[in-house]
Amino acid sequence: MKDFRRIALFTLVIGVIPFCTQSGVMLNFVMTALYACLLSQAWNVLGGFGGQFSFGHALFFGTGAYVQAIAQMQWGLSPWVALPLAMAFAAGVGAFVGAASFRYGLKGSYFALVTLAFAEVFRILATSVPFTGAGVGLMLPLKESAANMQFANRAGFIWLMLGLVTLALCITAWLRHSRFGAYLQAVRDNEDAARAIGVNPFSVKLIATVLSGGLMGAGGAFYVQVFQYIDPGIAFGSHTSVEALVGAIVGGLGTLWGPLLGAISLHILADLTRNLFGQLPGINMVIYGVVLIVIVMFLPRGMAGLGTITPLQWLRGSKRSDGDKS
Amino acid sequence: MLDLNILFPSVLNGITTGAVYALIALGLTLIYGVLHIINFAHGAALMVALYGVYMLKEKLGIDPYMALPIMVPAMFVLGYALQRGVINRASHGKDENILLVTLGVSIVLENLALLFFKSDTRSIETAYTLTTVEIGPAFIALPKLVSFAGALVVSVVMLLIVQKTDLGRAIRAVSKEKQGARLMGIDVDHVYAMCFGLGLASLGAAACFLMPAYYVNPQVGNGFVLVAFTIVVLGGMGSFAGALLGGLLIGVVESLGGLILGESLGQVGIFVIFIAVLMLRPQGFFGAKA
Amino acid sequence: MNTLLQIEGVGKSFGGLKAVQNVSLSVTEGRLSALIGPNGAGKTTLFALMSGFLTPDTGRVVFAGQDITGQAPHLNARMGLTRTFQIVQPFAAQTVRENIAVGAHLHLPRRAQALGFAESVAQQVGLSPQLDKLASDLTVAGRKRLELARALATRPRLLLLDEVLAGLNPQEIAEMIPVVQGIAQSGVTVLMIEHVMQAVMTLAQEVWVLAQGQLIAQGSPAEVTNNKAVVEAYLGHGTAERLQKNAARATAAAQEAQT
Numbered sequence: 001m002k003d004f005r006r007i008a009l010f011t012l013v014i015g016v017i018p019f020c021t022q023s024g025v026m027l028n029f030v031m032t033a034l035y036a037c038l039l040s041q042a043w044n045v046l047g048g049f050g051g052q053f054s055f056g057h058a059l060f061f062g063t064g065a066y067v068q069a070i071a072q073m074q075w076g077l078s079p080w081v082a083l084p085l086a087m088a089f090a091a092g093v094g095a096f097v098g099a100a101s102f103r104y105g106l107k108g109s110y111f112a113l114v115t116l117a118f119a120e121v122f123r124i125l126a127t128s129v130p131f132t133g134a135g136v137g138l139m140l141p142l143k144e145s146a147a148n149m150q151f152a153n154r155a156g157f158i159w160l161m162l163g164l165v166t167l168a169l170c171i172t173a174w175l176r177h178s179r180f181g182a183y184l185q186a187v188r189d190n191e192d193a194a195r196a197i198g199v200n201p202f203s204v205k206l207i208a209t210v211l212s213g214g215l216m217g218a219g220g221a222f223y224v225q226v227f228q229y230i231d232p233g234i235a236f237g238s239h240t241s242v243e244a245l246v247g248a249i250v251g252g253l254g255t256l257w258g259p260l261l262g263a264i265s266l267h268i269l270a271d272l273t274r275n276l277f278g279q280l281p282g283i284n285m286v287i288y289g290v291v292l293i294v295i296v297m298f299l300p301r302g303m304a305g306l307g308t309i310t311p312l313q314w315l316r317g318s319k320r321s322d323g324d325k326s
Numbered sequence: 327m328l329d330l331n332i333l334f335p336s337v338l339n340g341i342t343t344g345a346v347y348a349l350i351a352l353g354l355t356l357i358y359g360v361l362h363i364i365n366f367a368h369g370a371a372l373m374v375a376l377y378g379v380y381m382l383k384e385k386l387g388i389d390p391y392m393a394l395p396i397m398v399p400a401m402f403v404l405g406y407a408l409q410r411g412v413i414n415r416a417s418h419g420k421d422e423n424i425l426l427v428t429l430g431v432s433i434v435l436e437n438l439a440l441l442f443f444k445s446d447t448r449s450i451e452t453a454y455t456l457t458t459v460e461i462g463p464a465f466i467a468l469p470k471l472v473s474f475a476g477a478l479v480v481s482v483v484m485l486l487i488v489q490k491t492d493l494g495r496a497i498r499a500v501s502k503e504k505q506g507a508r509l510m511g512i513d514v515d516h517v518y519a520m521c522f523g524l525g526l527a528s529l530g531a532a533a534c535f536l537m538p539a540y541y542v543n544p545q546v547g548n549g550f551v552l553v554a555f556t557i558v559v560l561g562g563m564g565s566f567a568g569a570l571l572g573g574l575l576i577g578v579v580e581s582l583g584g585l586i587l588g589e590s591l592g593q594v595g596i597f598v599i600f601i602a603v604l605m606l607r608p609q610g611f612f613g614a615k616a
Numbered sequence: 617m618n619t620l621l622q623i624e625g626v627g628k629s630f631g632g633l634k635a636v637q638n639v640s641l642s643v644t645e646g647r648l649s650a651l652i653g654p655n656g657a658g659k660t661t662l663f664a665l666m667s668g669f670l671t672p673d674t675g676r677v678v679f680a681g682q683d684i685t686g687q688a689p690h691l692n693a694r695m696g697l698t699r700t701f702q703i704v705q706p707f708a709a710q711t712v713r714e715n716i717a718v719g720a721h722l723h724l725p726r727r728a729q730a731l732g733f734a735e736s737v738a739q740q741v742g743l744s745p746q747l748d749k750l751a752s753d754l755t756v757a758g759r760k761r762l763e764l765a766r767a768l769a770t771r772p773r774l775l776l777l778d779e780v781l782a783g784l785n786p787q788e789i790a791e792m793i794p795v796v797q798g799i800a801q802s803g804v805t806v807l808m809i810e811h812v813m814q815a816v817m818t819l820a821q822e823v824w825v826l827a828q829g830q831l832i833a834q835g836s837p838a839e840v841t842n843n844k845a846v847v848e849a850y851l852g853h854g855t856a857e858r859l860q861k862n863a864a865r866a867t868a869a870a871q872e873a874q875t
Contacts, residue, residue: 053422055366055429104605109364109425113555114604117597120552128591179721179730186707186718193705196667197770198693198722238548242433249426254709282440282544289433296426297416 003173003256011166018155027154033267034161035222039240040247040259041168042215047245048253049175050208051188053108056115057216057244059097059122060090062235064217068224069138070131079149083221090217091210098209102202116238123236137231140224149225157226164218165260171211172256184208185254216244239285246288250295252304261303266291335464336585337578342470344577345477349532350550351557351569352481353525356488359564360501360521363417363424367408368554369547370432371526373439375401375533376542383450383537390452390537391472397530405526410519432547439544449541473535480531481570487524488566497521501564553580556600620645620774620805621697626665626675628658635661637829638674643774643807648800650820651809652840654850658829659809660702663776667699668692680773693722696773700766702782702809704759706751712738713747715762719769734769740802741765741795757788761795768799775799777808781815790873793818813841814866825849 017030039061046052064086071082097118101111126132133139144150151157175181186194187201194201219240224230234240243266251262269291270284277283299305350372357365378397382388388396412431417423457468488494499507500517508514557576561568576596584592621643628636636658643649651659664670666677671686678684679697689699698719707715716734717727724730738744741761746754751762760780767775780796781789793815800806800819810816816823816837823840825833827849833840840846841863 053425100601100605106604108421110604112425113364113552114601117552117600121594121597121601124591124594124597128588177727179725179727182714182718182721182727182730185710189707189709190705192669193701193707193766194718195669195689196693196699196701197719197766198690198698199718200688200690242429245426245429280441281445282437285437286434286441289430289437292430292433293412293416293427296423296430300418300423 001173001177003176004170007166007169007173010169011162014162015159018153018158024154027158029267029271031154031158031161031226033264034158034165035219035226036243036247036263036267037260038161038165038168038215038219038222039244040251040263041165041172042212042219043244044248044253044255044259045168045171045175045215046205046208046212048248048255048259049172049181049184049188050205050212052205052208053112053245054115054212054241055112055238055245056117056119056241057212058236058238058240059115059119060094060213060216061220061223061240061244062119062122062126062230062232063093063213064090064220065224065230065235066126066132066138066220067217068221069140069230072140073138074131078147079225080147083149083218086221087214087217090220091214093217094209094211094213095206097213098206102205102209116241119236119238119241123232126232126236132232135232137229137234140228142228150228157222160225161222164215164222167218168215169256169260171215176256180204180207188254219244242285242288246292250291250302252302255302255304258302258304265303331463332585333582334462335466336581338461338464338466339470340578340581341574342466342474342577343581344574345474346470346532346536346573347550347553347557347577348570348573349473349477349480349535350529351554351561351573352477352484352566353528353532354554355558355561355564355566355569356484356528357521357525358558360497361424361518362501363421364428364555365522365525366425366428366551367432367435368525368529369549369551370435371401371404371547372529372533372550373542373544373547374404374435375526375529376537376540376546377439377443378530379533379537380448380450380542383452390450390534394531394534397534398527399530401530401533402523402527404523406519406523408526409522410515413522414515414518432551436544436547443544445544447541447543450537452538455538467539469535469539473539476531476535477570477573480528481566484524484528485566493517493520552600553596556596556603559600559603618645619643620680621666621807622678623662623666624675624678626662626672626677628661628665628670628672634829636665636672636826639826639829639831640675641824641831641834643805644822645773645805646803647821648796648806648808648819649822649824650816650837651807651824651826652811652813652816653826656828657826659826660778661829662826663699663778663809667697667776669699693770693772696771697776698767698770698772698774699776700763700778700780702778704756704763706754706759706762708752709750711748711750712743712754712762712765715751716743716765716769719766722770734765737765737769740768740798742791756783757792760784760792764795764799768804772804774805774807777806777810779809779811781810781812786869786873789815790870793870813863814870817841817863817867818870 018027043057046054067086067089068082071077071085072079097115101114106114127135144152146156175184183199183204186199187204191201247263247266248259250266251260252258266288269287273283273287295302354365354368375397378400379390379393382393382396383390413424413427416427454468458465459468459471488497496512496517499512500514504514553576557569557572561572579595579599580592583595619642624640626636626639639662653659665672668687668689676683676685679695684692713731713734716737717730720730720733724733735747738747741764743761743765746758754762764780781792784792789812796819820837823835823837824831825840825846832849833843833846
């Protein structure tokens with residue numbers, strides 16, 4: 001399969017970067033860019049392939065982050081055990097929210113609002129209950145070793161994140177070449193038509209939410225490992241939801257490489273403005289917002305729609321961007 | 327368990343807060359009722375209006391209530407321009423796009439505020455900020471009573487505009503049958519923008535009533551946006567009376583929730599109501615198919 | 617002859633409107649039957665009740681000996697009962713091949729197999745040249761064929777066709793009729809809603825007539841078109857003769873088109 005070969009190549013190329021450079025700035029950039037890619041690709045699974053726009057993906061991110069921290073600090077588990085656990089919990093929250101929303105036929109704007117409301121409920125709960133450290137948050141003790149998933153240099157984090165991004169890419173490629181993926185896109189494009197030919201929209205959307213939530217949870221867990229701190233605002237605040245969503249939309253919904261393209265471009269843009277204007281609070285997000293509006297206005301198919309030439313191919317951009325033709 | 331002497335002031339307090347919520351929700355329900363879109367930037371627009379009132383007071387010494395004739399038209403113009411210049415253009419007629427564009431607008435506004443005003447929370451002081459009025463066993467801040475009256479007045483004005491004016495007739499026509507209205511020679515884009523303008527104008531009024539007893543920071547709109555959506559959903563999309571009643575109800579729920587569960591957890595009640603209403607009103611609203 | 621689909625005393629109201637009232641009919645396996653009636657008679661509602669998109673207020677629906685009243689559409693599709701939509705519902709962002717493959721996935725789990733099977737179905741409905749076009753780029757006639765192909769790809773036992781000829785010009789209708797005929801001859805039981813009487817006369821072995829939510833006649837096409845009640849229901853008083861003339865003209869035209 002072409003897609004999987006390309007993914008392997010991508011993983012290989014990014015994987016050798018730490019051997020080629022010692023530049024902390026460069027490695028840090030690669031790590032944070034990969035992290036942004038994971039968030040966008042996670043959002044893309046549900047938003048791009050499933051057509052369900054979540055405004056509250058921080059819900060899964062925060063769940064993953066807190067589970068990662070709590071599993072180590074309170075349950076005494078290894079971070080390597082905590083990571084799959086964090087993903088499972090986030091996926092579980094996805095199952096709950098998905099089941100509740102789709103059972104009652106929530107679509108479009110209402111799904112967006114409900115996910116946002118759930119994230120908000122979790123944020124308030126996290127501020128109020130003791131085991132999350134309430135408003136103070138949780139600080140992961142510094143114990144630098146690979147066994148503790150606290151690497152001495154960025155290379156370890158890059159490889160870890162690269163593994164997660166590769167997983168997300170493989171899931172996306174699978175969506176493009178499997179019955180489940182075909183069903184998911186069918187439900188996105190026309191739910192009634194899909195039902196008439198044997199697709200169960202409820203279970204299809206539910207599974208997509210679980211996958212998307214699990215990947216987003218991995219992002220949260222990774223955050224905790226790198227920054228060793230989490231609080232309700234970081235975990236469940238709208239910033240992460242927006243970052244995931246904008247990256248995917250800017251890059252191209254429902255594509256394999258679009259979300260990566262979008263996330264990396266935004267990341268570069270954010271870095272450039274930081275260099276130009278210094279550390280002005282809010283400037284990054286202003287740019288995210290403007291780019292989001294501009295893309296929706298002029299490039300409804302995202303950057304993935306740019307590569308092609310004729311208007312017809314432009315239309316096809318979202319599906320054919322990487323030249324793979326089944 | 328709960329003394330009436332505590333309960334009564336709490337309910338009264340909730341009603342006055344709820345009136346402000348209602349005022350914010352009125353604009354949102356007008357925009358939804360006609361345009362059938364979710365204006366995600368509503369909270370951010372309120373934040374802009376609050377900064378407007380703040381600046382007028384701090385820089386020019388204009389009393390918040392005296393700022394009404396400035397803020398209402400200013401917000402109207404902002405709303406009109408935003409709908410006509412950005413949202414309408416960018417949406418290509420798709421609901422998802424409107425959602426994304428209004429999200430984009432709210433991100434931009436919020437962070438521009440962060441850029442200019444930093445994240446500090448600011449409030450203003452007026453002669454009447456601390457004045458209270460005694461009602462039975464309760465003391466209610468005068469600004470809250472004023473905003474309660476203001477909410478009633480604004481909802482009546484909105485109702486009159488929609489029911490009695492030519493613009494109102496056009497608005498109702500467009501909300502029922504867009505294509506038909508277009509064929510009848512109604513400038514649909516203009517009506518949309520007028521609606522958006524009116525929706526934001528009511529936020530201008532809300533900000534004037536809110537500011538003497540409240541505060542402003544770049545994130546202040548976030549707290550209101552979900553509350554306002556809850557009210558709109560609860561009261562029925564596009565219904566002014568529903569928004570007013572829903573607002574009062576949510577105000578009381580929040581106040582009592584805070585009394586029973588504590589300040590921070592009290593807000594959960596609102597979101598739980600929101601989620602429950604969205605789910606339990608079968609097939610409602612947006613998801614409904616012909 | 618076996619009964620494949622049977623509905624008994626089925627009724628459905630929307631608010632005060634009784635869209636379908638106490639309708640009973642049975643579709644015989646292997647036959648091509650038609651459901652006709654004036655606009656607003658409740659035909660599409662009846663289809664929705666049969667296929668599970670709506671749950672009847674009264675009565676029951678039995679398919680292949682099993683009570684499927686109120687069963688979800690996707691489960692009915694898995695049992696072999698599939699419908700098409702009067703207003704075509706393509707997966708617009710996908711190609712014709714991908715559209716049809718979604719239907720084929722019902723019995724073919726592997727992607728490659730489903731995409732391959734889509735080709736043979738496309739050939740059956742005359743869509744082969746358009747296989748790699750986006751569904752949104754098709755003409756009305758193309759979309760109608762796609763609607764048919766996607767349902768057909770599920771390998772249904774019973775196909776409910778909701779006005780596959782509506783919106784087509786006479787030439788396109790003449791091209792589509794043999795396609796439907798071919799499907800029926802391949803062993804699929806077909807129940808079609810149709811306004812184009814020419815097609816009903818040519819295709820249907822049995823006709824049911826629905827008016828104002830009630831079944832008013834049943835029989836062969838010739839019997840039904842000569843039925844006074846049917847003519848009155850369709851066209852009001854005093855138009856029986858005119859219809860006969862029209863029908864004669866239509867059959868003549870159809871024969872002409874086929875030769």
